[in-house]
Amino acid sequence: MIIGVPKEIKDNEARVGVTPAGVKSLTETGHKVLVESHAGELSGFTDASYQDAGAEIVGDAGNVWGKSETVVKVKEPIEQEYVYFREGLVLFTYLHLAPIPVLTNKLLDSKVIGIAYETVRDRQGTLPLLTPMSEVAGRMSVQVGAAYLEKERGGRGILLGGVPGVPPANVTIIGGGIVGTNAAKIAIGFGAKVTLVDVNLSRLRELDDLYSGRLYTLASNSYNVSLATREADLVIGGVLIPGATAPKIVTRAMVSAMKKGAVIVDVAIDQGGCVETAKPTSHSNPSYVVDGVVHYCVTNMPGAVPHTSTLALTNSTFPYLMRIANLGAREALKRDPGFAEGLNTYLGTLTHRGVADSQKRPWTGTDIVLG
Secondary structure, three states: EEEEEEEOOOOOOOOOOOHHHHHHHHOOOOOEEEEEEEEHHHHOOHHHHHHHHOOOOEEOOHHHHOOOOEOOOOOOOEEEHHOOOOOOOOOEEEEOOOOHHHHHHHHHHHEEEEEEEEOOOOOOOOOOOHHHHHHHHHHHHHHOOOOOOHHHOOOOOOOOOOOOOOOOOOEEOOOOHHHHHHHHHHHHOOOOOOEEOOOHHHHHHHHHHHHHOOOOEEEEHHHHHHHHHHHHOEEOOOOOOOOOOOOOOOOHHHHHHHOOOOOEEHHHHOOOOEOOOOOOOOOOOOEEEEOOEEEEEOOHHHHHHHHHHHHHHHHHHHHHHHHHHHHHHHHHHHHHHHHHHHHHOOEEOOOOHHHHHOOOOOOOHHHHHOO
16 A cells, blocks of 8 residues: 655644654565655654664655545644645545535535544544643643743733742643643642543542542533633633534633633643633634733644644554555555444444534444444
8 A cells, every 4th residue: 555644734834744763664564765854854753764764755745645545634624735735645644624614515515535643543442642742732722821921921820830839820620621621730740729520520539549638529510610610720621422523611701710920721622612702813823812811722732842743643543544545545454343333424424423413514434334
């Protein structure tokens, strides 16, 4: 199989879909890998390292897309890349289609086989290709929040962990999944007072036991969320419904009632955000203010630490890519029902219920389209 690795062109996106180690494994198995020039440079991987591993370096993105049977990326294609779509092309990347109906239309019209990292499941029912970036984003959210609490960035001028004689910041985390758990770990390490809100009482019990009373837990309802956000200096949003648009847990009224100079980091923004006032931002223009509250809603947070993020991501994605290369996409998906849940579009048909429900479109199950 011919596999293409284009350079990411989303604003300040520095990750890359395959490392030289992955290229070596693919080429040793008899596959051909085309890597766009400088694709891995910002992640710490030079063109020479890809060539040494057996890749062919290609100077033009159009040639990478046009000559490849499978294209492996990190982020969803942006408008400049839509022209490269064609029938039967396998696209393996984060897609986050629920809040992007235009991209969904393009994939369906072009009959692309779109496999989304974020909806692939393993035998335990977890999301193995979303997990590593959720870990990175969850940990980063606290670093980012701490920085934006500084006065020069519009924050309240609060040190997250406080000092002796001065109380620490109040951190409220919405959601107890991978993002929320990792955010809690770092925030507690900083010395902040941390409250985590989740609808799943069993999960709250697990986290209470894990942190032995150092983490305050709240059952999620509008009253408790309103109370926790009003007291918070930093709110971190980490709510996820796989494939679907994130629910708006924090309302505009709740944001208006927050302290002036408080900070919101909405990690769920890839799926539309769980804060009503959240809108997508980029690394080059990361924040804005609503009702005196600083919002940080960068859609590719892990792109700021590309070396760590690329290694963490490809550790998880590469085994699936190797299956696509060895078996072909259709057979690889048929053999693994969890992998098949990653299929979002197939030759003009929408195949993921979460995307369909979010965009109010018809859909067809993968068992039917794959035969």
